[in-house]
Amino acid sequence: MASLNVRAALLSVSFLILALGLWEMATQPPDAQTGLTEYEMLMGGAEQESRVPPPSAVIKLAWAELSDPFYDAGANDKGIGIQLAYSVYRVLAGYLAAMVIALPLGFLIGMSPLMYKAMNPYIQVLRPISPLAWMPLALFIIQDSDASAIFVIFICSIWPMLLNTAFGVANVRQDWVNVARTHELGPLRTAITVILPAAAPTILTGMRISIGIAWLVIVAAEMLVGGTGIGYYVWNEWNNLDLASVIFSILMIGVVGMLLDLVLGKAQKLVEYKE
Amino acid sequence: MSKSFLEVDGLSKTYPDGQGGDLTVFGDIRFALDKGEFVCIIGHSGCGKSTILNVLAGLDEASAGNVVMNGKEIKGPGLERGVVFQNYSLLPWKTALNNIVFAVRARWPEWSREKVKEHSEHYLKMVGLDHALNRKPSQLSGGMRQRVSIARAFATQPELLLLDEPFGALDALTRGVIQDELVSIWQETRQTVFMITHDVDEAILLSDRIFLMSNGPNARIAESVKVDIPHPRARATIFQNPAYHKTRDYLVDFLVNRSGSASPEKDGTPRIVEPASDAGHSIPADADPESEAAAHAARA
Ligand SMILES: Nc1ncnc2c1ncn2[C@@H]1O[C@H](COP(=O)(O)OP(=O)(O)O)[C@@H](O)[C@H]1O
Ligand SMILES: [Mg+2]
Numbered sequence: 001m002a003s004l005n006v007r008a009a010l011l012s013v014s015f016l017i018l019a020l021g022l023w024e025m026a027t028q029p030p031d032a033q034t035g036l037t038e039y040e041m042l043m044g045g046a047e048q049e050s051r052v053p054p055p056s057a058v059i060k061l062a063w064a065e066l067s068d069p070f071y072d073a074g075a076n077d078k079g080i081g082i083q084l085a086y087s088v089y090r091v092l093a094g095y096l097a098a099m100v101i102a103l104p105l106g107f108l109i110g111m112s113p114l115m116y117k118a119m120n121p122y123i124q125v126l127r128p129i130s131p132l133a134w135m136p137l138a139l140f141i142i143q144d145s146d147a148s149a150i151f152v153i154f155i156c157s158i159w160p161m162l163l164n165t166a167f168g169v170a171n172v173r174q175d176w177v178n179v180a181r182t183h184e185l186g187p188l189r190t191a192i193t194v195i196l197p198a199a200a201p202t203i204l205t206g207m208r209i210s211i212g213i214a215w216l217v218i219v220a221a222e223m224l225v226g227g228t229g230i231g232y233y234v235w236n237e238w239n240n241l242d243l244a245s246v247i248f249s250i251l252m253i254g255v256v257g258m259l260l261d262l263v264l265g266k267a268q269k270l271v272e273y274k275e
Numbered sequence: 276m277s278k279s280f281l282e283v284d285g286l287s288k289t290y291p292d293g294q295g296g297d298l299t300v301f302g303d304i305r306f307a308l309d310k311g312e313f314v315c316i317i318g319h320s321g322c323g324k325s326t327i328l329n330v331l332a333g334l335d336e337a338s339a340g341n342v343v344m345n346g347k348e349i350k351g352p353g354l355e356r357g358v359v360f361q362n363y364s365l366l367p368w369k370t371a372l373n374n375i376v377f378a379v380r381a382r383w384p385e386w387s388r389e390k391v392k393e394h395s396e397h398y399l400k401m402v403g404l405d406h407a408l409n410r411k412p413s414q415l416s417g418g419m420r421q422r423v424s425i426a427r428a429f430a431t432q433p434e435l436l437l438l439d440e441p442f443g444a445l446d447a448l449t450r451g452v453i454q455d456e457l458v459s460i461w462q463e464t465r466q467t468v469f470m471i472t473h474d475v476d477e478a479i480l481l482s483d484r485i486f487l488m489s490n491g492p493n494a495r496i497a498e499s500v501k502v503d504i505p506h507p508r509a510r511a512t513i514f515q516n517p518a519y520h521k522t523r524d525y526l527v528d529f530l531v532n533r534s535g536s537a538s539p540e541k542d543g544t545p546r547i548v549e550p551a552s553d554a555g556h557s558i559p560a561d562a563d564p565e566s567e568a569a570a571h572a573a574r575a
Binding site: 175176178179181182183184185193194197198200271273274275 | 332333334351352353354356357358360362364366367368377378381382411412413431
């Protein structure tokens with residue numbers, strides 16, 4: 001009996017083959033001539049062009065794109081690698097800025113019930129705002145589309161980090177805080193040597209949620225601001241009616257999102273502890 | 276009047292009773308500890324033992340009264356007082372060794388890395404854990420965790436050790452083994468220890484004196500029972516001493532029959548009791564002359 005992992009992998013591959021097979025069959029062009037009406041003949045097979053491309057076409061394109069991901073042939077024709085790199089750069093910039101604010105502020109809110117009560121109304125009002133709703137204001141104030149996209153990432157990734165940090169810090173077991181107190185640790189050393197490691201798993205959970213949201217939002221933000229990035233690329237290929245490229249970039253968005261989550265997942269493992 | 280090492284004066288703790296009044300958990304607690312004494316405190320659950328210990332530790336505040344150690348009033352937690360909690364309170368992300376290193380570094384910040392490590396390892400060896408230095412608490416049994424916790428408290432060499440039912444969560448076999456270890460560590464270090472327990476045998480094995488607490492509300496430390504059994508003691512042989520049985524009977528009788536009505540002396544200090552040399556009991560022929568004399572004095 002093969003191990004569970006091997007069997008699961010076999011099953012996964014079979015699903016993939018089945019899905020690709022169905023997809024391929026469903027997207028075959030109709031038999032030449034016989035099925036075409038006079039109108040369609042007149043349109044020169046335009047109908048055929050706008051069909052969803054079969055997986056074979058997508059794979060062919062993927063092969064071509066991935067064998068030269070970083071070519072740059074002008075504003076509207078850049079390799080998928082370059083577009084993804086732009087998006088990842090914006091996500092990381094906004095995300096890191098959010099971290100710099102959210103972690104210390106979360107600590108403050110978590111450690112001080114006064115600060116928690118004072119900040120809570122603002123957080124509750126600001127948190128449910130769709131990050132894209134900030135876009136016009138950001139564009140107007142910052143006057144720069146790239147920085148505006150980064151700002152939108154900043155604003156959407158700050159909340160899970162802030163709330164999880166505050167929650168994690170506020171719920172550190174009193175016993176551990178007492179250990180710090182009986183050993184006469186000052187506030188800063190208590191924060192670093194006891195509260196931070198104790199709250200780290202909760203904080204990392206927030207950071208992992210944030211990076212997921214940031215990656216969701218960047219695609220939409222780049223569709224709005226245009227210029228570069230994977231979101232812009234998807235929209236541009238749609239305007240070109242290049243459905244194979246659209247499908248290919250959708251898959252790439254998934255892959256990169258998965259990689260970002262994987263990194264945070266690994267970091268989470270590092271700080272985890274069992275009681 | 277000679278001042279003791281630790282003086283507890285008129286300690287009380289009240290909580291609002293939810294109907295506008297006050298509920299006094301315990302009131303006017305007075306006692307003193309001498310340097311190097313091992314004192315256990317026994318009383319029914321909820322009478323306020325942990326609260327008293329936490330006040331001594333500086334982790335809790337009394338509603339009235341004060342505690343003076345070495346002539347200085349206790350106002351908060353401090354490294355000269357070490358605490359062992361019932362739930363061990365080890366930091367779960369640190370290894371056994373690093374839990375001790377954490378404490379030793381806090382106690383002697385000026386020490387070198389090597390010295391801190393060596394000192395910490397020494398104390399882990401004392402509790403027989405030199406094979407588990409690099410294990411996390413989650414990989415240790417309850418008994419081993421409590422050993423680490425005890426090693427951590429002894430490693431900082433506090434002047435006063437506070438133990439809150441340290442063996443309460445352990446099975447009887449493990450408890451016995453660690454009790455013996457505690458006896459031998461204490462034999463070596465002779466630190467002043469104040470310990471809460473609900474185990475009468477444990478109290479007799481370890482203490483010089485046992486405080487008996489009456490039931491709450493308004494609980495008091497009613498009696499201070501002298502345990503007249505010479506050190507070093509061992510679990511396997513202590514029951515051969517006649518004083519052991521007299522003391523044990525006395526404690527059990529208090530807990531079963533008298534804890535509801537017992538009260539301290541008029542001045543608030545606990546009544547001093549010496550069950551092993553009580554006039555009512557016959558003194559065995561081979562008893563030591565001191566208790567013989569005490570018995571005579573009691574008869575006279
Ligand atoms: N916040 C509180 N409000 C009211 N009563 C409390 C509060 N905290 C503790 N108590 C009471 O204080 C008493 C003493 O508790 P504790 O010191 O833990 O007792 P022990 O350790 O002897 O079992 C208990 O009876 C408990 O009900
Ligand atoms: Mg208790």
